[in-house]
Amino acid sequence: MRIQPCIWTSYYEEFTPQAMLRKFARQGWYYLELSVEHGAQLLEQGSPEQVGQELRQEAADLDIQFAQGHLPWVGVDIAGEEPAKALDVLYRWLDLFAAAGVKQAVIHPGGRDRFLAKQVMDPVFERNVESLRQLAGHISQMGIQLCIENMDWTATTAQEILALINAVGSDAIGICLDTGHLHIVGGDQYQFITEAGQRLWALHIDDNEGQRDQHLMPYGRGSIRWDRVLQGLRAINYQGAFNLEISGERRCPLPVREYKLDCYRQIVSWMLTEEGRLPLE
DSSP: OOOEEEEEGGGGTTSOHHHHHHHHHHTTOOEEEEOHHHHHHHHTTSOHHHHHHHHHHHHHHTTOEEEEEEOOOTTOOTTSSOHHHHHHHHHHHHHHHHHHTOSEEEEOOSOHHHHHTTOOOTTHHHHHHHHHHHHHHHTTTTTOEEEEEOOSSSSOSHHHHHHHHHHHTOTTEEEEEEHHHHHHTTOOHHHHHHHHGGGEEEEEBOBOOSSSOOOBOTTSSOOOOHHHHHHHHHHTTOOSEEEEOOGGGGOSOHHHHHHHHHHHHHHHHHIIIIIHHSOOO
């Protein structure tokens, strides 16, 4: 297997899940990350199992696969004061993902509410571990994996995420690198990737200027060292999806977004072949 170009479906967030699939297929994108926006629309239409299976068939008819899916985070804090409520929400989403054929479910670690309220963060690690253990048990027979995303307020390094994974003790939990989040905290992309090693199962590829989460396409006005990203992926022989999370590129008329998407496919192809072979400076 080789790394597959992939994109977050939120790029076409204003379309229904079904219309979104057709748009991506027409433009040659066959690996997708199911966004929170489209997941929420689906869950309003019926049971997770029913709507997930229907979407899976519609995607298969277009030769599309859901390499990843993003679990909700707004109002869903697995290390908050009411983790049971957060878990009930996530169980339903994981049922949807399993039915839709999502391979990797990306999750934000809990604790953001305490961080924003400037409260003591001491209980966060153990609460995350307990909630992740419950989620791992839920997906144990689903053929789906959970990927903890690095954030700019907690779990900022690969070592911190690996500590969570080791404490949970489940083979069903890995890591999703968000290159933009890592850039904001001044982390080194190559170091993160090589430390994550074989636990790196998912990617959020996006750029920024180092101050805030802009979700830009690589090689624009952002300042991430993409040579360090690509050499890191080569060093660990990464075989997952090369997923673009570039909602910052939506601020243009729809025809322009479509032209840009054609260009992005060519850029990603170049990144994964020519740029990926260049030595580090």
